[in-house]
Amino acid sequence: MADPVFSPDDQKLFDSRLADILTRYPADRKSAAMLPALRMMQEILGWCPPEGLRLVAERLEVKPERAYEVASFYVMFHTEKPGKYVVDVCTNLSCSLRGAEGMLAYLERKLGVKAGHGNEQWLLREAECLASCGTAPCLQVNEDHHENLTTREKVDAIFANLG
Amino acid sequence: MTVAPAPAVQTVISEAWGQPNSHLISEYKKRGGYKALEKALAMEPTAITDEIKRSNLRGRGGAGFPTGLKWSFVPKDNPKPKYLAVNGDESEPGTFKDRYILEYDPHLMLEGIAIACKAIGAHKAYVYLRGEFKFQAERVDAAIKEAYEAGVFGESVLGSGFKLDCYLVRGAGAYICGEETGLIESIEGKKGWPAVVGLFGCPTVVNNVETLASVPPIMNKGAAWFAGLGTDKSGGTRLVCLSGTVNRPGVYEVSMDTTIDQLIHDPKYGQGMPAGRKVKAVIPGGSSAPVLTADETDVALEFEALKMKQTMAGSGGVVVMDDTTCMVRALWRVTRFYAEESCGQCTPCREGMPWMTRLLRKIEEGLGEPEDLEILMNVAASIAPFPPIGLGNTICALGDAGALPVQSFVMKFKHEFEQHIAEKRCPHGDHPWGHFGDWA
Ligand SMILES: Cc1cc2nc3c(=O)[nH]c(=O)nc-3n(C[C@H](O)[C@H](O)[C@H](O)COP(=O)(O)O)c2cc1C
Ligand code: SF4
Ligand code: FES
Numbered sequence: 001m002a003d004p005v006f007s008p009d010d011q012k013l014f015d016s017r018l019a020d021i022l023t024r025y026p027a028d029r030k031s032a033a034m035l036p037a038l039r040m041m042q043e044i045l046g047w048c049p050p051e052g053l054r055l056v057a058e059r060l061e062v063k064p065e066r067a068y069e070v071a072s073f074y075v076m077f078h079t080e081k082p083g084k085y086v087v088d089v090c091t092n093l094s095c096s097l098r099g100a101e102g103m104l105a106y107l108e109r110k111l112g113v114k115a116g117h118g119n120e121q122w123l124l125r126e127a128e129c130l131a132s133c134g135t136a137p138c139l140q141v142n143e144d145h146h147e148n149l150t151t152r153e154k155v156d157a158i159f160a161n162l163g
Numbered sequence: 164m165t166v167a168p169a170p171a172v173q174t175v176i177s178e179a180w181g182q183p184n185s186h187l188i189s190e191y192k193k194r195g196g197y198k199a200l201e202k203a204l205a206m207e208p209t210a211i212t213d214e215i216k217r218s219n220l221r222g223r224g225g226a227g228f229p230t231g232l233k234w235s236f237v238p239k240d241n242p243k244p245k246y247l248a249v250n251g252d253e254s255e256p257g258t259f260k261d262r263y264i265l266e267y268d269p270h271l272m273l274e275g276i277a278i279a280c281k282a283i284g285a286h287k288a289y290v291y292l293r294g295e296f297k298f299q300a301e302r303v304d305a306a307i308k309e310a311y312e313a314g315v316f317g318e319s320v321l322g323s324g325f326k327l328d329c330y331l332v333r334g335a336g337a338y339i340c341g342e343e344t345g346l347i348e349s350i351e352g353k354k355g356w357p358a359v360v361g362l363f364g365c366p367t368v369v370n371n372v373e374t375l376a377s378v379p380p381i382m383n384k385g386a387a388w389f390a391g392l393g394t395d396k397s398g399g400t401r402l403v404c405l406s407g408t409v410n411r412p413g414v415y416e417v418s419m420d421t422t423i424d425q426l427i428h429d430p431k432y433g434q435g436m437p438a439g440r441k442v443k444a445v446i447p448g449g450s451s452a453p454v455l456t457a458d459e460t461d462v463a464l465e466f467e468a469l470k471m472k473q474t475m476a477g478s479g480g481v482v483v484m485d486d487t488t489c490m491v492r493a494l495w496r497v498t499r500f501y502a503e504e505s506c507g508q509c510t511p512c513r514e515g516m517p518w519m520t521r522l523l524r525k526i527e528e529g530l531g532e533p534e535d536l537e538i539l540m541n542v543a544a545s546i547a548p549f550p551p552i553g554l555g556n557t558i559c560a561l562g563d564a565g566a567l568p569v570q571s572f573v574m575k576f577k578h579e580f581e582q583h584i585a586e587k588r589c590p591h592g593d594h595p596w597g598h599f600g601d602w603a
Contacts, residue, residue, distance in 0.1 A: 024330045026363055034352030035335055039294075060352075073354035074335030076294045092256045093450060093496045094406035094482050102602030128338065128500055129256035129450075130295055133406035133480070134413045143297050152602065 005052045010044050018059060031060045034070050038077055047078040075127075076143075082123040085162055087111070088140045091126045094133030103137050103149060110159070175380050175392070175400050176373065177416045180267040186302055188309040191270040197315060199382035203278040204323040209235075211282040215378065217386035219398030223260075224250050224341075224371030225449065225478045226560075227397070227466045233368060237283040243365040247280050247288040248350060251303075251372045252334060252341030254293055255449035255564075256500055257480025260402040260414045261372035265292070265299040268376070269306035273329065275375030277315055278382060280327050283368055287328050289350050294335040304331050338504035342559045343369040345506070356506050357559035373402055393419045397466050401476075407483035408440060409433040423447060423460040427483060440485040444576070448477025450497045451564030453550070453571035473550040474571070489591040490576040491583050494568060495523040501565030509557040511546045516565050518542050526580060529588040536573060536580055543569040 006014055018037055025032040037056045042048055048071045057067040071077040089104045104126065108114055111122045118124060132138035135147035146158050179185040179194060188196070203211050216231030237245055249272070253261045264272055276288045292300050307329055310316050316329045337355050339345040345355035346369060347362045361367035377399055381389045390398040397419055406412045409427055411434040417426065423445055427433045436442060442457045447464065453474040462468050466476045484493060502516035522539050525531050546556060547563040549570035556562065573580055582590050
């Protein structure tokens with residue numbers, strides 16, 4: 001018997017929220033709840049582990065491959081356990097024109113990881129346009145968005161409280 | 164998370180931006196909110212659609228398709244349920260306008276949604292926001308709750324007997340889900356591979372956030388007023404997103420006759436270029452729109468005028484590049500995006516985008532060979548023809564979106580590409596781009 005994916009409390013929370021989400025879709029289209037279900041799981045566990053994908057697939061009455069296929073298609077779902085903080089830096093054109101490449105290099109030095117790599121603490125990635133081109137450069141730390149990062153002080157302030 | 168700064172010029176759509184609590188239904192109603200919906204509920208659905216047709220409203224998501232015409236295609240005698248899918252994916256590089264609507268005035272969009280649903284006979288609307296929009300999703304979620312409490316959504320919209328539910332769906336990071344059939348696949352809980360059937364196999368209208376936010380003002384003030392704000396073929400004002408190397412980037416609501424030059428230099432908008440810099444190139448409609456040279460910027464930011472220049476108004480993303488910009492590196496950044504975001508279904512797009520990206524990287528690093536430019540153009544041509552004539556050789560327009568920048572950059576700035584190859588280095592010196600910020 002595999003270990004349970006969630007603690008009993010988390011399981012209850014997950015199931016009740018999923019039940020609510022399922023009311024939004026046609027009764028024969030349970031699998032439409034795939035993205036919300038994966039997102040909920042990731043909010044609880046920090047990633048989408050294989051046993052979690054199996055659980056979601058079971059609840060939505062699809063094959064486990066389908067859950068894996070969806071989870072691996074979207075960059076925001078982690079099918080491998082990431083570091084504690086996922087740092088996404090936009091290096092698309094508008095941000096690069098306003099210093100994003102320099103900011104990324106600064107972060108590589110500051111965090112001690114190269115873009116595209118990670119350790120237990122950080123996963124540093126180049127992200128695509130985050131709709132902050134007018135307030136560039138920008139980055140997200142675990143989905144918290146920060147923009148107007150025109151100075152080192154502003155970047156340092158974001159990381160000051162992350163241990 | 165802070166709300167983005169409000170721009171200086173505000174008219175039809177951006178009227179409330181920056182006002183305190185503009186996102187709450189109480190404030191929205193003080194501004195006359197949900198009056199347009201009351202009016203629409205008393206009308207025949209076809210009369211609503213006709214009004215939108217007469218307003219000359221064209222889609223603001225990228226393709227500029229006439230909105231009233233799109234609504235009129237929904238079959239009336241089809242017994243299947245009908246759906247409205249709202250496109251808040253906002254992922255075209257250089258585009259950041261819909262987020263301001265979501266942040267400052269979500270009820271304007273929700274009212275537009277309710278009116279659109281009444282017009283097309285849909286009883287369910289799904290608002291799809293890109294996954295990275297966490298704060299915006301919170302705002303929309305709260306606004307939907309308020310709207311249910313106020314009877315805007317539910318069993319009987321404002322007591323009219325019309326039933327309507329509205330749900331928020333969040334994406335998870337994939338540009339292709341902004342393409343309308345990819346969007347539908349994603350709402351259905353799949354990976355966003357473009358296909359051709361409606362949501363849950365039913366008739367579905369997909370509209371952009373700004374498009375729907377334009378609907379309540381049209382119902383309030385009339386189609387003639389809205390049409391009168393625009394050109395012969397395109398009604399209303401437009402949100403344009405100014406970014407890149409200008410003094411004051413931001414979203415500005417402009418009339419359709421505003422030119423790129425005005426947008427860059429006018430004190431109301433971009434306030435000119437940084438000291439000592441000149442414009443070198445401008446992308447006028449999101450990164451997939453063919454680039455314009457500095458000599459071509461005296462052109463209105465409007466669908467037809469930009470089409471005449473063999474480019475497009477697209478999503479309203481205007482990206483300015485100054486005279487210190489390396490065009491090879493800029494294009495590499497753009498092309499890399501389309502390579503990353505190709506869904507992989509069509510061979511020319513799946514293979515061609517990474518190939519072009521590698522070639523550009525090679526040229527930028529000073530390793531380019533003379534024949535590389537021809538290869539680059541051939542690969543681009545195998546994906547889509549230039550100038551744009553509609554869909555190229557791929558299932559969806561992402562193929563065109565990735566090929567057109569390559570063709571236009573290389574054609575218009577060929578000497579720079581050749582210089583990289585001849586000198587075996589980037590003539591602009593070492594990157595990262597250092598014009599802004601002090602990161603060394
Ligand atoms: C690759 C690709 C990406 C797109 N991304 C978006 C997007 O992020 N937001 C959007 O509103 N439309 C996007 N579109 C356009 C949509 O396919 C569609 O035309 C639009 O949502 C229709 O709404 P409208 O008629 O109100 O403009 C994209 C199209 C393509 C081909
Ligand atoms: S053109 Fe590209 S993104 Fe569009 S369907 Fe084909 S492979 Fe996918
Ligand atoms: S280019 Fe970075 S947010 Fe758009």
